[in-house]
Amino acid sequence: MKNSKKQIAMKRMEILFNNALSNAKNNPGLAQRQAEIAKKISLKFKIKMSFEINSSFCKKCKKFIPPGIASRIRLGSKPKAIRITCLYCNHTYRKIISQQ
Numbered sequence: 884m885k886n887s888k889k890q891i892a893m894k895r896m897e898i899l900f901n902n903a904l905s906n907a908k909n910n911p912g913l914a915q916r917q918a919e920i921a922k923k924i925s926l927k928f929k930i931k932m933s934f935e936i937n938s939s940f941c942k943k944c945k946k947f948i949p950p951g952i953a954s955r956i957r958l959g960s961k962p963k964a965i966r967i968t969c970l971y972c973n974h975t976y977r978k979i980i981s982q983q
Contacts, residue, residue: 892928896921900936907949918947938967943974 903917922940925932941948948954948969955968964977 889928889930892924893930896924896930896932896936899924900939903947904939904949907947907952911953914949915947938978941969941972941974942976944969944972946971 899917899921903914903921906914906917918939921936922932924930939947939949939954941954946953946969948967948971950956953970955970957966957968958964959966959977963980963982965980966975966977968975
């Protein structure tokens with residue numbers, strides 16, 4: 884019973900996130916709301932968000948920042964890292980790429 888609820892919640896999160904990405908350019912208010920609902924679902928059912936979904940939220944202002952629309956993504960050279968800048972609050976955070 885519990886596992887099926889988590890599966891349904893996971894599918895719903897994916898649907899909402901994909902809809903938020905597609906609506907980000909034309910209707911940013913709706914996209915923001917869909918992303919918030921997806922995040923609330925993950926918190927309620929204690930589901931860990933994937934890296935793709937999690938990196939689409941600003942770590943400082945907690946807003947939905949779709950890549951290329953409300954965020955700037957750059958590659959750093961030393962150390963190898965992905966730098967994501969929120970265009971709402973100008974906060975920059977890095978995800979270091981492991982070299983193996």
